[in-house]
Amino acid sequence: MTADSARGLTRDDVAPNVSCSKATTAPNRRRASSARTTPSDHSNTMRLTELLVPEAIVTDFPFATSSSKEDLLAAMVADLDQRGFVADRRVATEDILARERVMSTGVGNGVAIPHAYTDGVERLSAAFYRTREAVAFGGPDGAPVDLFFIILGPRDSRREHIRLLARLSRLLNNADFRDHLRAAPNSDAVLGVFRRFGDR
Helix, strand or coil, X not given: CCHHHHCCCCHHHHCCCCCCCCCCCCCCCCCCHHHHCCCCCCCCXXXXXXXXXXXXXXXXXXXXXXCCHHHHHHHHHHHHHHCCCCCCHHHHHHHHHHXXXXXXXXXECCEECCEEECCCCCCCEEEEEEEEEEECCCCCCCCCEEEEEEEEECHXXXXXXXXXXXXXXXXXXXXXXXXXXXXXXXXXXXXXXXXXXXXX
16 A cells, blocks of 8 residues: 555645636635634644634534435535535535545544645635544445544645645644544634644
8 A cells, every 4th residue: 555545645635737627717715714714824823623623613513324425514514514514515525526436535443634736615624523533434454434524625725735744644643543533522622623733
């Protein structure tokens, strides 16, 4: 297994690709107030906690374990749409599902990092979801997943998108980090875990 495949990366993640869905003009949507304050240049020194805002953290996401992972991802994108982080729900859903069909974004140890380049968002966004019960997701170790990090970004955010995947992968190799995320009672506590374990 290559280093990229261990992080759930494919060739399309690290090289220019064609949109999985037709480009559409994103409608004007009311954005979450904290999303508006996210830096637009995504510099090399940007911290995960500058991008992962409390409104994009859900620590008790209800989902029927009998449903498919496709339904789960669609439900998460719909939730992000309701929170103001998605410009075109249909396009974002199509693109994240198309990416998942290429290769599972489950990375093992109960963690998945679903991600996609998409015209369905106007800026790079990250979200954290913890499901009430672990869900079968096709990870390399076969373990069900309860920690989901979602990254959605337009194509011009490709470089920072890949950096975020690498940062998350490094943090998630730490068992204590994963345990603290599972124990965190709310969004502020989740952000505190990131800070405590070295958000850089």
